[in-house]
Amino acid sequence: MDSNNTLHSYLLKYLVLSALSFLIGTLHGMLQVMPPIRAWLDSIGSPYGGPGHMIDPLAHAHMNLVGGVVLLAMCVTFYLLPVFTGRAIYSMKLVKHTLLWVTVGVYSFYIIQIIFGIWEGQLLLESRDYSDIQHVYGMVMAVSGTTMAVGFCTFFANVLLSVVVKSK
Numbered sequence: 001m002d003s004n005n006t007l008h009s010y011l012l013k014y015l016v017l018s019a020l021s022f023l024i025g026t027l028h029g030m031l032q033v034m035p036p037i038r039a040w041l042d043s044i045g046s047p048y049g050g051p052g053h054m055i056d057p058l059a060h061a062h063m064n065l066v067g068g069v070v071l072l073a074m075c076v077t078f079y080l081l082p083v084f085t086g087r088a089i090y091s092m093k094l095v096k097h098t099l100l101w102v103t104v105g106v107y108s109f110y111i112i113q114i115i116f117g118i119w120e121g122q123l124l125l126e127s128r129d130y131s132d133i134q135h136v137y138g139m140v141m142a143v144s145g146t147t148m149a150v151g152f153c154t155f156f157a158n159v160l161l162s163v164v165v166k167s168k
């Protein structure tokens with residue numbers, strides 16, 4: 001019963017963060033169809049390439065899909081696993097870690113795409129070179145992407161261990 005309460009308190013956080021991500025992602029979607037913003041995004045290459053590509057679709061798609069859909073899918077998986085296996089989730093610590101890594105990963109991904117999209121977009125419109133900034137972008141994106149990937153790995157490990165190993 002106690003372990004169920006602990007699990008449910010973590011899963012509530014998954015649900016709230018998923019809902020918040022859908023809120024941010026859909027508000028972003030609504031903003032990017034407004035004519036002045038659309039025209040600005042088009043002028044910096046969106047959606048096919050150039051800095052505009054980072055804002056639409058990359059930032060928008062990942063906030064909705066990873067923040068919204070994936071966190072919800074992970075929440076449902078952790079809720080249903082004990083029902084289907086008849087055993088507790090293998091590691092509660094990993095449930096907590098997955099949420100932390102995926103959330104920090106996807107929110108940093110979103111913020112980086114927005115900041116570099118606007119910054120490089122402005123330089124493009126002023127016909128200035130932004131290759132130095134691209135180098136910094138590559139490094140911060142590698143850290144952010146790896147953070148998300150760690151969250152996906154801890155999720156997979158916990159699901160696999162919950163199915164094949166009895167919890168401690």
Ligand code: HEM
Pocket residue numbers: 025026027028029030032033046047056057060061064065068069
């Ligand atoms: C109010 C809600 C939303 C609006 C107004 C909206 C609007 C848009 C717009 C204008 C685009 C760009 C299309 C283009 O430039 O080619 C787009 C792309 C996209 N949206 Fe949304 N969106 C919304 C919600 C969502 C949600 C809830 C999801 C996912 C669960 C989603 C996933 C995507 C994806 C994956 C793309 C990129 C598609 C591609 O790769 O071409 N959107 N959205």
Ligand code: HEM
Pocket residue numbers: 057058061062065066069070144145146148149152
């Ligand atoms: C570790 C996790 C992830 C990382 C680091 C990551 C990173 C990226 C990057 C860098 C691109 C751009 C590729 C390009 O240059 O065009 C991309 C595209 C995309 N990713 Fe992810 N991604 C991750 C997970 C996911 C997941 C879980 C989903 C869906 C549930 C997803 C949906 C998409 C979509 C729809 C696009 C294409 C957007 C477009 O250009 O139309 N990603 N991703």
